[in-house]
Amino acid sequence: MTDAAMTDTRTYECPNFVLQCGITLPAAKLVYKTYGTLAEDKSNVILYPTSYSAQHSDIEWLIGADRILDPSRYFIIIPNMMTNGLSTSPSNTPYPLNQGRFPAITIYDNVMLQRRFLTEVFGIERLAMVYGWSMGGQQAYHWGALFPDAVDRLLITCSSARTSEHNKIFLDSIRAALTADPAWRDGWFQEQPVKGIRAMGRIYAGWAISQTFYRQQLYKSLGYATLEDFLVRFWEWTYARRDANDLYAQLGTWFNSDISANELYRGDLAKALGAIKAKVLLMPGETDLYFRPEDNELEMPHLKNAELRPIPSIWGHRAGNPSQNPEDERFIAQGVRDLLSA
Structure with missing residues (x-):
């Protein structure tokens, strides 16, 4: 990973942040790290959310001039998802919302907090791309549905718009x-x-x-x-x-992920998918056992501008995070290049 224009981790704090479940976090915290340089017109922003149990240090391996996301061209932001131990989580939340009283956090909550963070800290109103694997892909999908006019592209690996029953x-x-x-x-x-x-x-x-x-x-x-x-x-x-x-x-956040589970779409998944204006590249793993390619196939008819490009890999779900698998990394990197040039 390149160290050019790379920041240390920083923390954004949002007072009185109301969650979907109705509980207010007196101080919602989002820990983040940036890579590269923000363009003067702020047109080069890639948001790269974290996945299950991951922190930014676990997923930044793919950032580099010769890797999947290039910080010499793009300003890349990794927001740590709430409940990952860095941003607001059970392990760092004080009384009275600690221990068994910690509230349910949804993907919706994470994306709404990320939106406020981007506008208040950087003045960013539009994203060139949201890139995400697994739960990171769930966040990318939510971005596309909740803020259709603020996202140009979505690249989603091994994920889905709604967590399936088998998952x-x-x-x-x-x-x-x-x-x-x-x-x-x-x-x-x-x-x-x-x-x-x-x-x-x-x-x-x-x-x-x-x-x-x-x-x-x-x-x-x-x-x-x-x-x-x-x-x-x-x-x-x-x-x-x-x-x-x-x-x-x-x-629990993963279990309840659904881009239509909000007041905007009221459970209508087809409507939520149809609202996405971004160019979408769905890259499921052919042998993924819980984010199945069939889930994305069922989503495709409702998306306005999408391509389905399965990763031909025997690495299962891990094909979407190929830190030890150069072949799958090259396949995904080509997808990123194709989408960013579209």
Whole structure:
């Protein structure tokens, strides 16, 4: 990643921010990082929201002159999603909204906070592109539907406009594993649920990457000696480094994601999709097990200006975040170039 014009993390604070659930956050905090230089006419802005459990440091690998997002041409902003441990989250919210009283946060809430942040801090009214993978893609989709006149392009990898029922089964299995741990008491993890997080990591491993990946033992090419080595040192470690209450809250955000779940569209998904004016490039992973390409296929007839370009990969959901997979990175980078030149 280039270090040219790269900022340290900064925090935007919004007083008395009212959530969709009706609870007011006295001080909603959004931690962000920028890369590149904002053009004088502010026409070169790419918003790149975070994904499940990720913080900006986990996803900035794809920012660079020779990577997917080029900071020598674009001003790239990573807003950390609420509940990720940096922006407003269960782990950093004081009484009376701490512990089991932490309110439900939606993707809608995140996007509305991001909109206020962009206008108040940078005076940005329009985005050249919103780029997002997984939950980042859910945020990108919301941007397109909620602010159709403020977004030129959406590039969405391995995501959907509404969380499917099959996807919800996966999320429920994660929640069940976490809350089966004795650390879960009174609607809150009183301490880190070590056994629950280990179980979570192993469930996630079976869903996030395809059967073919494991059949070919591609984890060995990543430096893991055995399957158990991969499960422990990658999957268990990935979630053990995060606060369990943050992980649990973010599962709820993912579960309830729906671009039409607001007063503007009142549950009419077709209407919400049809309102999107941006050029859209949908890039599902061909072997993704929970954000299936079929979800995007069903969305396509309602989008005004969209292309469906599946990623031909055996990396499952991870195809959309190919930090260790140059082939898929090149495929996505070409999609970005095509969309930005359109």
